[in-house]
Amino acid sequence: MITVEQIALAGVVGAGGAGFPTHIKLSGKADTVVINAAECEPLLHKDKELILHRTEIFVEGLARAMQLVGATRGVVGIKKKYVPVIETLRPKLVSGMEIVLLDDAYPSGDEFILVYESLGRVIPPGGIPLAVGVVVMNVETAYNVAVAPNPVTKKFVSVAGSVEHSGTLCVPLGTSLRECVNAVGGVTIADPAFVVGGAMMGYIETDLSKPVTKTTGGIIVLPQDHFVVQRKRWDWKKTVRVGRTACDQCSFCTELCPRNLLGHPIEPHRAMRSLGFNLSARSDVPGTVFCCECNLCSYCSCPEGLDPKNVCAENKRRLLENKQRWENPPFRPERANQQMINRKTPTTRLIQKIGLAGYPNKAPLDDRQLDVRNVVLPLRQHIGAPCVPVVQTGNIVHVGQLIAERPLTNGKPALGADIHASIAGTITEITQESIRISA
Numbered sequence: 001m002i003t004v005e006q007i008a009l010a011g012v013v014g015a016g017g018a019g020f021p022t023h024i025k026l027s028g029k030a031d032t033v034v035i036n037a038a039e040c041e042p043l044l045h046k047d048k049e050l051i052l053h054r055t056e057i058f059v060e061g062l063a064r065a066m067q068l069v070g071a072t073r074g075v076v077g078i079k080k081k082y083v084p085v086i087e088t089l090r091p092k093l094v095s096g097m098e099i100v101l102l103d104d105a106y107p108s109g110d111e112f113i114l115v116y117e118s119l120g121r122v123i124p125p126g127g128i129p130l131a132v133g134v135v136v137m138n139v140e141t142a143y144n145v146a147v148a149p150n151p152v153t154k155k156f157v158s159v160a161g162s163v164e165h166s167g168t169l170c171v172p173l174g175t176s177l178r179e180c181v182n183a184v185g186g187v188t189i190a191d192p193a194f195v196v197g198g199a200m201m202g203y204i205e206t207d208l209s210k211p212v213t214k215t216t217g218g219i220i221v222l223p224q225d226h227f228v229v230q231r232k233r234w235d236w237k238k239t240v241r242v243g244r245t246a247c248d249q250c251s252f253c254t255e256l257c258p259r260n261l262l263g264h265p266i267e268p269h270r271a272m273r274s275l276g277f278n279l280s281a282r283s284d285v286p287g288t289v290f291c292c293e294c295n296l297c298s299y300c301s302c303p304e305g306l307d308p309k310n311v312c313a314e315n316k317r318r319l320l321e322n323k324q325r326w327e328n329p330p331f332r333p334e335r336a337n338q339q340m341i342n343r344k345t346p347t348t349r350l351i352q353k354i355g356l357a358g359y360p361n362k363a364p365l366d367d368r369q370l371d372v373r374n375v376v377l378p379l380r381q382h383i384g385a386p387c388v389p390v391v392q393t394g395n396i397v398h399v400g401q402l403i404a405e406r407p408l409t410n411g412k413p414a415l416g417a418d419i420h421a422s423i424a425g426t427i428t429e430i431t432q433e434s435i436r437i438s439a
């Protein structure tokens with residue numbers, strides 16, 4: 001049987017974007033493990049492809065997670081429209097495991113929404129799934145749990161948008177974004193922008209030499225004048241100027257906010273109202289700390305095309321910086337049953353609204369082994385402290401060899417995840433931020 005310590009030594013982190021060390025999560029006790037297979041970021045498909053093509057390994061990862069946390073129930077939350085994936089998975093599930101079919105809505109992959117949709121349990125504001133007896137894991141994280149004690153050295157990445165053949169690659173960690181884009185045939189437009197992590201919650205990357213990390217889920221290539229690219233380029237000044245002048249307090253952002261629909265006290269229209277009192281939104285709106293930054297309000301719900309998400313995010317950042325916590329916030333979990341069902345945002349509508357309807361919405365797994373000659377492995381690819389190199393320039397390393405480990409705090413490894421060589425070669429550079437290996 002695998003142990004939590006072996007998973008720690010394998011460097012497994014949440015592969016869905018957050019990068020929380022998995023061994024910490026699996027140290028808790030829960031009655032249910034929920035696998036997040038919703039993958040609701042438009043055009044990304046790596047989780048479905050992984051279930052489809054690595055089914056047994058994925059199921060083994062779920063079984064191990066259940067065993068470690070003492071869960072008797074394992075739930076795979078997946079959108080009901082992915083029929084071939086569901087049909088492949090269902091016969092492979094073992095005792096205690098089940099599939100929960102989700103509506104095609106955004107953001108059903110938000111873990112608070114997922115836990116409610118899968119189990120009918122509402123995680124309280126500021127809480128974690130464990131508060132309702134649940135551990136949530138991403139599909140690829142479960143895969144990496146199954147592969148342990150072999151360390152995490154590869155990453156599944158969907159590459160989509162204006163590329164020759166959208167697809168999902170399995171690349172060594174530290175591969176450059178450029179190599180991923182070239183591997184699917186390159187870009188098909190003259191002046192591309194690169195969105196890393198997903199159209200809704202990702203960011204624009206201008207340096208394609210940046211590496212794929214343990215949390216990189218996708219690369220979407222779009223024209224510079226595309227809605228998504230333009231919106232991600234709004235700066236704070238524009239958010240404030242436009243928000244102050246154009247917000248009519250219609251409250252649509254609040255009425256459709258998924259966290260508000262769960263009964264959490266997040267009300268983005270109030271955050272927008274605070275803009276009217278001064279230019280930097282210094283009137284704090286405490287409920288903003290419960291915003292999951294899904295961008296639904298900014299990209300879809302607001303009829304004026306304003307940016308409530310970033311107003312919430314700015315408020316939230318300042319509140320956390322000032323260590324202002326809202327003790328015992330009001331919580332109305334019954335709202336989920338009353339409102340959620342009628343106010344889901346269909347993904348198809350979202351895709352149309354943000355201008356992605358013209359792109360192939362598929363990314364089949366391309367199982368080729370890329371001949372990657374150089375990788376750059378950041379020392380922090382996870383939540384927690386950066387790792388400390390245990391190799392020196394000139395050392396020769398093999399795939400899977402430990403190259404950086406969690407620093408010690410009071411004699412124990414700090415929160416974080418060890419890092420291993422993803423290709424065989426020579427350590428050619430060590431900086432404060434990363435380690436480079438050349439084949």
Ligand code: SF4
Binds near residue numbers: 249269272306308
């Ligand atoms: S930000 Fe948009 S949706 Fe929200 S209250 Fe203002 S105008 Fe309405």
Ligand code: SF4
Binds near residue numbers: 293295296309
């Ligand atoms: S980004 Fe907007 S819709 Fe999403 S949780 Fe925050 S306030 Fe709600």
